[in-house]
Structures are given as C-alpha cells and as structure tokens.
Amino acid sequence: MAHSAHTIVPLGAAVAELVHDGDTVALEGFTHLIPMAAGREIIRQRRRDLTLVRMTPDIVYDQLIGAGCARKLVFSWGGNPGVGSLHRFRDAIQNGWPHPIEIDEHSHAGLANRYVAAASGLPFAVMRGYRGTDLPAHTPNIQPITCPFTGEVLTAVPALDLDVAIVHAQRADREGNVQMWGLTGVQKEAVLGAKRSLVTVEEIVDELEPMPNAVVLPKWVVTRVAEAPHGAHPSYAHDYYERDNAYYREWDGISKERESFERWLEAV
C-alpha cells in the first residue's frame, strides 16, 4: 500500500490511531533504540488489556505493566540490564499488582523465531531448542515437531499475531522511508510481522544518506512515522546519544515501591 506525506504524523495522533484496548502490541529495540517515548504515550492515553510482546521488557514495559496497561506479557528476559530486577514486572507476577498478568514465556531464540515466522507469513517457526528444560511444561506455545524428511524431533513456536509493532529509528525521509543502524535487534521482523506499525524517529531528513549496516524500511511497509527526538531515552540511538546508564539505576529506586512508582506515574 502506497503512502506519502500522510505517513508522518504527530506521536499522539499515531498512538491514538494505531493502538487500541485489547491489542497485541510489540515495542521492540534490543537495548538500543527502545521506543520509550511511544511507551509513555500509550500510558498517557490510558490503553488497557494489552498483550505486550518484547524480548526484554526493560524499563518501557516495567512502566506499562505498573501503569495497568497490560493483561498479558510475552517475553524472554525480564530484568533491569546491569542493575537487577524489574520491580513492577515482579510485583505483577508475584503479587498481582496492579492486577494479575498472564505470561507467555520464551527464550530469546524462541521469541526471535516467533517474530521471524510472523514476518515470513508462516504459521510457525522451527528451531532446535528447549529440550530438557522446564519451559515447555508451562508455555503451550512451545511444541515438539518431527522433521518430515529426517525424522529429527525439533521444536515449533507459533508466529506472533501482532496488531501493532512500534520501533524507534534514527531517521526517516519526508516520504516516510525509515533508516536505522547499529544494533537493530528484531525491529525489522517486528514491523514486517505486524498488521500495522509505527516508527518513531530522531529526525526527519530530506534524503537518507547510506550508512554501513543500515536497515531501510521502505515507506510502503510502514503505517505511520512520528518525529520523537530523544524518543529512545534512557536507551540510546547510535550516533545520536548514549545510553543513560545512571537513569537505569535511578529507575531501580523509582520503581522499587508502589508509592514512588505511582508518584512517577502522575507526572507522565
């Protein structure tokens, strides 16, 4: 589907249009280019009953979970990288605060492959994994499958059924073509595997200069683009700003107790 300048809209309008209560939403960015501003906008717009998908929940989902936006979490590693626990994530799972949350837990390889299957338009992905571990007993979305050619027993994981994918990138041109570089994680697969997508960018430029290892998402596979300078803070945007490691430590303090988290929430 072709788009033009209509692709580029304000962040608030994009979230209002694309993210609905009850949606399955992926906000991807593996340590780098985490769409934090988009996450805060979802909180501001008081979305509820979301199924949140993200390999590493990080601060963005700790915030969304604590704010009561999530009904379910699909993930593969839920810690505060380099600091310790994600307290709101743990409070929801251990104590059901602010309300109980369902989890669909994977390994990185498993969840990455669920994105690959979605982007590939296939119902499942096949991999060698999970055998002998306890996760398959608790995650129905991990099933054995026998190779029809060799008889080897492998593991199947279903494609993610994503309503919306949101990622952050360094830039887009005025047509809405997106360019991201550095560690791009599973962002391309998330955008290609979702029914609709939003890319927030540091800046809109006249022309996309080629960059080493850059991933380009042409405008016709992206639903909306929104300018969001510093939109990945406290994570980083390669060649724009560094990761704010101090903020990750600060978040530990802010989120540890419900009261301090609620004070943070009021100011969002």
Next chain:
Amino acid sequence: MTDYTTDEMMVLAAARALPDGAACFVGIGLPSTAANLARRTHAPELVLIYEAGAIGAKPTRLPASIGDGILAETADAVISVPEVFNYWLQPGRIEIGFLGAAQIDRYANINTTVIGPDYDHPKVRLPGAGGAPEIAASCGEVVVIVRQSPRSFVERVDFVTSVGYGHGPGDRERLGLRGRGPVRVITDLGVLEPDPESLELTLTTVHPGVHADRAREATGWELAVADDLQVSEEPTAEELEALRELQRSGQPA
C-alpha cells in the same frame, strides 16, 4: 604479594579458561569482563559474540550493557538478533558459551527463571531464560561463572532453565543437545568440573587460601572433591592491572 578480591580471582580464573582464537558467546556482567580480560592478556584472537548482534566485537572499553554501541562500532559483523541465534549459535559455530546462574545443581543444570517451587506463584520471579537455554544446548562447551553458596548450589534446581547434564550420563545425547555441555564451573571459592564417568560436578581446584571444607559447606549436596585437588595460581601483577584497567574503562565518566 599483591592484594586481590575473591571476585577478581573468580574473573581471572574464568578468563584463563578461554583459549585464544576460540569463538565465545558472551553474556553481560562477569562473563563479559572475563572474556574482555582474556582478549587483553593471553587470548588476543578470542572472537567475542554478543547476542545483541555483534560478531567479533573488539571493545576498547568494558561494554556497559549487552547492547552497548561500542560493540556495533568495533564488530567484524553487525547482524540481527534472529541471525545470531539461527545462523551462528544453533548450527554449532560457537566453541564456548559463558553462563551465569541463580541456582545450579550437581549436574550443572541452571535455573534463572523462578525461585519456587511453583512457577505460577513464585517466591521470586527471576529474569528468565534469555539466550541461556540455546547457549547451553549448542555451544561446543559451556563455562559457568557463579558465586558458591548453599542458596545457589542446590540439591535440585527449582526450575530447569538451561540443561547441563540433565539427570546424568546419556541425557544430553537423548535430548539431541549437540554441544558437550558445561566443562567448568568457576566460583569465588574454586573450580568444579564434571566427573568423566558420572558427570557430577567435582571440586578440582580451590583458590588460594580456600579449604575444601569451605566449598563443601557452600554446597547444598554432598560435594565430590578430587583426590588431587589443585590450587589456583595466584593472579599475577600484570593480570590484576589488566583487569583493574578494564574495569576502570567501563566506569561512567
């Protein structure tokens, strides 16, 4: 004699376990420090792979996170996360995997999921699997780095996140796990290795000043101790300086 901490001894013992030229899958924290230290000391050709998508990273300072920009800047190749797992780890291209653990048992099975016993109502919800299950399954061999205490060295892990030797000999083969499994568990007290026959973790080395009894007390099962128990070589001044300089390089400005 230079003064050093037990953590420094542990990191040094881990660094020494990495052979030059090997491809090594690195997790953040102690594994990353040990691998980068190895590159700066005896293993300058060590190939570092970080799951965020860096093949052959050569960071000039200690990465602050698993997706630190310096990994992308210095890597031979920058790839997507699906590619890391599907093209590099799964087919067995990576010789060494480095893992941590919240709990570990006598067959080096590892738990990083829940302190339970009930998965649905855990006492403590840990971060979860991350890259560990597939690292434990597919790397040529695995090195574990974990502090030793009765809380971490348990009779039976509450949850098997990553498989070591399962229930014993034959299990890895039966499960189709292609890597050899954990060959070394490095702790703040010493080093354990799987018994060649029973595959049970056996204390083969203690760090200087550590008596085997201390390791026994820090283990939640009856710890097997090698007859010819070795003592780790003390850190050299060069190794310590390299480690401390590396850690200083990673400090916030």
